[in-house]
Amino acid sequence: MARDDATLIEALTHIAGREGVRVGEQVKLLDHGYHTENLAARIMVSPADTQQLAAVVQCCAAQGRSLVPQGGLTGLVGASASRPEDVIVSLRRMNRIVALDRESMTITVQAGVTLAQINEAARxxxxxxxxxLASRDGATVGGLISHNAGGLRAFRHGMTRQQVLGLEAVLADGTVFRDLNALTKNNTGYDLKQLFIGAEGTLGIVSCAVLRLVPQQRAAATALLGLADLRAGLEIVRRLRHAHYDRLLAVEVLWADYAACVRDAHPELANLVFEDCPLSLVVEVAHDDAIDMAQQLETLLESALEDGLLEDCIVASSGTQRERIWLLREDSDAVAHQGAHQLSFDVALPVPALDGYVRDLQAAFRSFDASIKLFVFGHLMDGNLHIMLAADTPLHDRYADIEALIYEPLAAVGGALSAEHGIGVEKKAALARYGDPQRLALMGAVRSLLDAKRTLNPGKVVD
Amino acid sequence: MARDDATLIEALTHIAGREGVRVGEQVKLLDHGYHTENLAARIMVSPADTQQLAAVVQCCAAQGRSLVPQGGLTGLVGASASRPEDVIVSLRRMNRIVALDRESMTITVQAGVTLAQINEAARxxxxxxxxxLASRDGATVGGLISHNAGGLRAFRHGMTRQQVLGLEAVLADGTVFRDLNALTKNNTGYDLKQLFIGAEGTLGIVSCAVLRLVPQQRAAATALLGLADLRAGLEIVRRLRHAHYDRLLAVEVLWADYAACVRDAHPELANLVFEDCPLSLVVEVAHDDAIDMAQQLETLLESALEDGLLEDCIVASSGTQRERIWLLREDSDAVAHQGAHQLSFDVALPVPALDGYVRDLQAAFRSFDASIKLFVFGHLMDGNLHIMLAADTPLHDRYADIEALIYEPLAAVGGALSAEHGIGVEKKAALARYGDPQRLALMGAVRSLLDAKRTLNPGKVVD
Structure with a gap:
């Protein structure tokens, strides 16, 4: 162990206690989550509160050591990846629900609280x-905010940004930015907390937040729809939105190869996939005291069937069947069985452009390398597609070419090369290449204003 | 006219045409809107598009002239106030609706488009x-965004910030920041456009925006409720929210003096005020194809009456009666008849703290100067109160003392000294006094990053 490591470890132990510091093998033994480099650092410190966190940052900054903040390690772009010389700051010990205000519909939580914990308290x-979102059990508040998480209901309630009323973050010099506003309306100057939302821990480490909550909606009915094409899907979405916008919980789209791949990984899903349909939708509507929403959905689907929009349809008749429909949608890990090498992309496009984009993409990959399998699913109303590739031959050495196939068509339709996963290390080169140079320059300037020495999460998002 | 004025006017005329430049009396002849100093500048330029706007900013910056952006002049804190040496940039000529996308539910508009124009196209x-909000006919997109406007439905859809998907702004050096994103999900780096929202034109001049739209909701029923106290009002809100959250269009609260004052200004409102009720609520619910919402509201109100929560109640039986109820709520200009001198404040508090705050405030003003009349109304579910003062003796010379009465109690409950009106020139001293010094310093640093010379809207928000 290097001498400066020993000095730092002693100082960190003084701040966070023995139980708050892990070194070497103690770090490697942990589950590294979704990125293999998450636990590459030699030192991990887990502060118990904001004060300890501030002291940790101050201590590392003083010793010229960079910090990598980590939460539930469910991120998909390597924003938590660390290098041996970094110090990992795990927020998992800061997992306290500070307050819940029913009247104002807000919850105040430390950064290490999981989405599942929030919902347990809120419900x-x-x-x-x-x-x-699918990673609800592991994803923490700090990560949700730092990634501006999106998920299944962005079309209704917006992204995580729209849920954040107040925020506390530790800055690169160890001072604490504190704006734990709990009000819907607060126009007292620039809303600086917006800077920390979606910044992936590069501008400050989120330590606490006040989040708005919404009235709970329970599912009244869940259906799996088999479609001939996306045009039919969009007409069904139009009808759903017109009749039940405020009771729509999800409209998810699965292309056939994705559905078949998840089905093949789970015997209990054998009868759940429509063999001849190129597309499926998962639709869920909320319970309503005043109307029989299950009946409403069935009526709407019957009329869609009569109008030739629907090829086939299963309305879940039990909790088990509902869970299976959701497993079909959410178990994207099943793609891992489809090839020794995988890549994952997350793009957004205007809804009307989705259909053409996917068709062109499938054709482009067929000519690029027909052995690469393409699995596509996503959040239809947000125009957000998850594109997963699997192949038996290496993909990383063709990464730039593959990125070009996926990203280049986006510019013409106003698409985004990251819809909800963020940039991290994995999409950084693409952002530098395809992003607007002026925006990138301003991002760098903002980063320099808040962290000139790049103490926080260096090498991520933007230089 | 000063020689440098002549040079500037020539240059601006070259950019924006003769019809785009007003000088001296031509400026003063216009309606100055809600702030007497709005038209104090000698020169006003009205660019026709973003390119002209950028050229105007560049030209003024080169000549060391400061710019004051203006829209509908409906702001209430003097964010559009100008000095003789400033150049007013009116965005009113940039009033084009660029695009409306039904499928993605977005609209792209130039900064001078009014809220009424947006809704006309969207509906x-x-x-x-x-x-x-009440100033819907005059308020422009640029102003709504620059003030992060709130209004009647923030509890449902959030503030203007939550409606902005994409934004274009001209920076202090005349370059154009362009992020006309139209996607719900776009996590490609720091969301820098957030900086311009609520910045009151001090960080850039908003020129164009992509806004999200929501399904239109038509009023099914509007009611005026007479209450004995706010506790009863909050119980009714709880019931409304539980049964009809997604169909609630408004829950506005009027203290008795405010309601009486508006009534006295309009003969047709004579029978609309509950004489013995210290509080009234205006409640509106949306039409729903599947349920009779007027019936639902009446049932809920009947049960509130039985439970002793309601003293009296009028459910509008005609369009005229509905308009009258809204006039009672929205004609805050009526306060002008109540004294030669007026002041207006706009605070927010956690909903549970509202009742105590208003009681204490009324008592505090009685001991401060019983001749000052206090008119209070607001948006109940946001905890947002508008407090208007009227007196026959001058109030401005006692401004700091009056501010202290209104603002000092806020800190203990986590209130905000501006809920939705912003800071401008009028609340700037208060923000400097009551705001968090670290946040203020960071605001100044961000302003220096984007506009070191304070070319844009100098003297507003923060130094």
């Missing part, structure tokens, strides 16, 4: 968090 | 803007 008050 | 597609 006791008939409320819930407006953002939901 | 043809069954959509509307998520923010509504």
């Amino acid at each position: 006791e008050a008939g409320l819930e968090f407006g953002v939901d | 043809e597609a069954g959509l509307e803007f998520g923010v509504d």
Whole structure:
């Protein structure tokens, strides 16, 4: 162990206690989550509160050591990846729900609280968090905010940014930015906390937040729809939105190869996939005291069937069947069985451009390398597609070419090369290449204003 | 006219044409809107598009002239106030609706488009803007964004910030920041456009925006409720929220003196005020194809009456009666008849703290100067109160003392000294006094990063 490591470890132990510091093998033994380099650092410190966190940052900054903040390690772009010389700051010990205000529909939480924990507390008050996503059990508040998480319901309640009322963050010099506003309306000058939302820990380490909650909606009915094409899907979405916008919980789209791949990984899903349909939708509507929403959905689907928009349809008749429909949608890990090498992309396009984009993409990959399998699913109303590639031959050495196939068509339609996963290390080169130079320069200037020495999460997002 | 004025006028005329430049009396002849100093500048330029706007900013910056951006002049804190040497940049000529996308529910508009114009276009597609406010006919997009306007429905759809998907702004050096994103999800680096939202034109001049729209909701029923106290009002809100959250259009609260004052200004409102009720609520619910919402509201109100929560109640039985209820709520200009001198404040508090705050405030003003009349109304679910003072003796010379009465109690409950009106020139001293010094310093640093010479709207918000 290097001498400066020993000095730092002693100082960190003084701040966070023995239970708050891990070194070497103690770090490697942990689950590294979704990125293999998450636990590459030699030292991990887990402060118990904001004061300890501030002291940790101050201590590392003074010794010229860079910090990598980590939460539930469910991020998909390597924003938590560390190098041996970095110090990992895990927020997982800061997992306290500070306050829940039923009347104002807000919750105040430390950064290490998981989405599942928020919802457990909120649902006791008939409320819930407006953002939901597949990694709900592991994703923490700090990560949700730092990645501006999107998920299944962005079309209704917006992204995580729209849920953040107040925020506390530790800055690169160890001072604490504190704006734990709990009000819907607060126009007292520039809303600086917006800077920390979606900044992936490069401008400050989020330590605490006040989040707005929304009235809880329970599912009344979940259906899996088999479609001939996306045009039909969009017409069904139009009808759903017109009739039940405020009771729509999800409209998810699965291209056939994705659905088949998840089905093949789970015997219990054998009968759940429509063999001849190029597309499926998962649709869920909320319970309503005043109307039979299950009946409403069935009526709407029957009329869609009569109008030739629907090829086939399963309305879940039990909790088990509902869970299976959701497993089909959410178990994207199943793609791992489809090839020794995988890549994952997350793009957004205007909804009307989705259909053409996917068709062109499939054709482009067929000519690029027909052995690469393409699995596409996403959040239809947000125009957000997750594109997963699997192949038996290496993909990383062709990364720039593959990125070009996926990203180049986006510019013409106003698409985004990251919809909700963020930039991290994995999409940084693409952002530098395809992003607007003026925006990138201003991002760098803002970063320099807040962290000139790049103490916080260096090498991520922007230089 | 000063020689440098002549040079500048010539240059501006070259950029914006003769019809785009007003000088001296031509400026003073216009309606100065809500602030007497709005038209104090000698020169006003009205660019026709972003290119002209950028050239105007560049030209003024080169000549060391400061710029004051103006829209509908409906702001209430003097953010558009000008000095003789400033150049007013009116965005009113940039009033084009660029695009409306039904499928993605977005609208792209130039900065001079009014809220009423947006809604006129959106409603043809069954959509509307998520923010509504009393000055809807005059307020422009640039002003709504620069002030992060709130209004009647913030509890449902959030503030204007939550409606802005994309934004274009001209920076202090005349370069154009362009992020006309139209996607719900776009996590490609720091969301820098957030900086310009609520910055009151001090960091850039908003020239164009992409706004999200929401499905249009038509009023199914509007009611005026007479209450004995706020506790009863909050219980009614709880019930309304539980049963009809997604169909609630408004829950506005009027203290008795405010309601009486507006009534006295309009003969047709004579029978609309509950004489013995210290508080009234205006409640509006949306039409729903599947349920009779007027019936639902009446049932809820009947049960509130039985439970002793309601003293009296009028459910509008005609369009005229509905308009009268809204006139009672929205004609705050009526306060002008109540004294030669007026002041207006706009605070927010956590909802549970509202009742105590208003009681204490009334008592505090009685001991400070019982001749000052206090008119209070606001947006109940946001905890947002508008406090208007009227007196026959001057108030401005006692401004700091009056501010102290209104602002000092806020700190203990986590209130805000500006909920939705912003800071401008009028609340700047208060923000400097009551605001967090670290946040203020960071605000100044961000301003220096974007406009070191304070070319844009100098003297507003923060130094």
